[in-house]
Amino acid sequence: MQTVSSSHLWPSADGVWHQLHLAPEASQAGAAGLFDAAIVVEQGRIVWVGAYADLPAPYQQEIRHNAQGALVTPGWVDCHTHLVYGGQRANEFAMRLAGASYEEVSRAGGGIVSSVKATRAASEEELFDAAVPRLQALLAEGVCAIEIKSGYGLSLEHERKQLRVARRLGQALGVTVRTTFLGAHALPPEYAGRSDDYIRLVCDDMMPALAAEGLVDAVDVFCETIGFTLAQTEHVFQAAQALGLPVKLHAEQLSDMGGSALAARYGALSCDHIEHLSAQGIAAMRQAGTVAVLLPGAYFTLRDDHLPPIAALRAAGVPMAVSTDHNPGTSPTLSLLLMLNMACTLFRLTVPEALAGVTRHAAQALGLQATHGSIAVGCPANFVLWPLSDVSELAYWLGQRPSCSVVRQGRLAVDGMALHQRAT
Ligand code: NIG
Numbered sequence: 424m425q426t427v428s429s430s431h432l433w434p435s436a437d438g439v440w441h442q443l444h445l446a447p448e449a450s451q452a453g454a455a456g457l458f459d460a461a462i463v464v465e466q467g468r469i470v471w472v473g474a475y476a477d478l479p480a481p482y483q484q485e486i487r488h489n490a491q492g493a494l495v496t497p498g499w500v501d502c503h504t505h506l507v508y509g510g511q512r513a514n515e516f517a518m519r520l521a522g523a524s525y526e527e528v529s530r531a532g533g534g535i536v537s538s539v540k541a542t543r544a545a546s547e548e549e550l551f552d553a554a555v556p557r558l559q560a561l562l563a564e565g566v567c568a569i570e571i572k573s574g575y576g577l578s579l580e581h582e583r584k585q586l587r588v589a590r591r592l593g594q595a596l597g598v599t600v601r602t603t604f605l606g607a608h609a610l611p612p613e614y615a616g617r618s619d620d621y622i623r624l625v626c627d628d629m630m631p632a633l634a635a636e637g638l639v640d641a642v643d644v645f646c647e648t649i650g651f652t653l654a655q656t657e658h659v660f661q662a663a664q665a666l667g668l669p670v671k672l673h674a675e676q677l678s679d680m681g682g683s684a685l686a687a688r689y690g691a692l693s694c695d696h697i698e699h700l701s702a703q704g705i706a707a708m709r710q711a712g713t714v715a716v717l718l719p720g721a722y723f724t725l726r727d728d729h730l731p732p733i734a735a736l737r738a739a740g741v742p743m744a745v746s747t748d749h750n751p752g753t754s755p756t757l758s759l760l761l762m763l764n765m766a767c768t769l770f771r772l773t774v775p776e777a778l779a780g781v782t783r784h785a786a787q788a789l790g791l792q793a794t795h796g797s798i799a800v801g802c803p804a805n806f807v808l809w810p811l812s813d814v815s816e817l818a819y820w821l822g823q824r825p826s827c828s829v830v831r832q833g834r835l836a837v838d839g840m841a842l843h844q845r846a847t
């Protein structure tokens with residue numbers, strides 16, 4: 424079993440963090456951010472943030488943490504991942520290079536179903552051990568909250584195993600984890616030709632049982648020609664609604680199925696992928712307050728050339744989030760910084776839009792906007808200190824990880840800048 428360093432042993436972040444350059448996304452700081460800023464943390468929560476010159480007298484005597492002029496951003500939120508699975512699918516990479524499409528790989532018995540075989544064959548311990556280094560890689564870059572989906576088990580026993588691992592990862596590594604039940608990810612082989620029967624199993628047996636065990640924070644469906652139909656998606660949404668669970672959707676990735684408009688009718692937290700999203704879908708999402716989650720890693724890996732309708736989303740004011748979509752098939756990346764770069768270079772997001780995409784808007788896609796994705800009074804102390812002078816550098820460097828320090832859940836969880844050893 425993986426031994427994971429216990430989070431209660433990390434140094435407390437309580438005290439006054441000073442010599443900070445607050446990134447524009449960090450608070451109400453202006454376009455350039457706020458230089459010479461301070462953050463006060465008490466009992467793991469942010470109790471004050473602003474210009475150091477305005478630090479209230481009662482905080483003057485508290486312990487000091489000198490950030491040496493670091494740029495500070497909110498802790499990242501990775502709002503769409505499939506982090507827990509068995510095996511890997513490098514063979515599909517080669518198949519795609521030889522010209523096969525995602526649909527062809529999937530119809531040839533590869534794709535999601537091949538990860539299902541490997542995930543079912545793995546024990547809970549094995550899945551946990553395999554997921555720990557993946558999560559550690561994301562945490563090292565500043566992730567402070569993450570969504571983890573099931574969807575490689577496709578039976579009660581194996582979906583439970585995945586979701587239990589997701590919960591355990593959050594506890595063991597001291598990070599906020601939101602679990603999403605994605606039982607309707609693919610048709611398991613034993614249900615071949617009986618997709619409606621499988622959807623009934625998802626709705627009537629798996630979802631209520633897993634929700635009763637406290638393993639489900641939201642429900643998702645892969646609505647696609649190689650996934651499930653609109654009617655089947657609605658059946659799942661109704662079951663989720665009956666249990667009081669919020670919904671999300673893998674929507675319009677390969678074709679326009681109208682899934683986003685349906686999801687919006689159910690008040691979905693987010694619609695994700697959305698390369699083929701229509702004008703009606705955008706209007707429905709805007710009305711429902713549904714977040715558009717952009718997944719440039721999958722777009723890149725599948726060598727997609729159908730861009731999501733960024734300009735129309737922007738014009739409509741639909742909040743856009745950016746996520747890794749980490750999964751072994753279509754997005755084998757463990758770098759949210761790389762996704763920032765790709766969101767800008769491939770999808771033409773501005774740097775501020777991309778930063779909002781991995782902070783405020785990503786938190787909103789998980790229903791966590793009151794506590795995560797910004798540096799605000801009352802929030803748990805989750806922020807990242809970067810040895811960078813310009814906020815654009817977060818998106819500019821390509822495949823290179825600046826060593827940051829991370830305050831997560833009120834503790835100095837990562838200290839790449841060696842701030843702990845330095846003078847205050
Ligand atoms: O978000 N599109 C469906 N789900 C995943 C891919 C899962 C897989 O291929 O294993 C996605 O891209």
Ligand code: FE
Pocket residue numbers: 503504505673748750
């Ligand atoms: Fe996904």
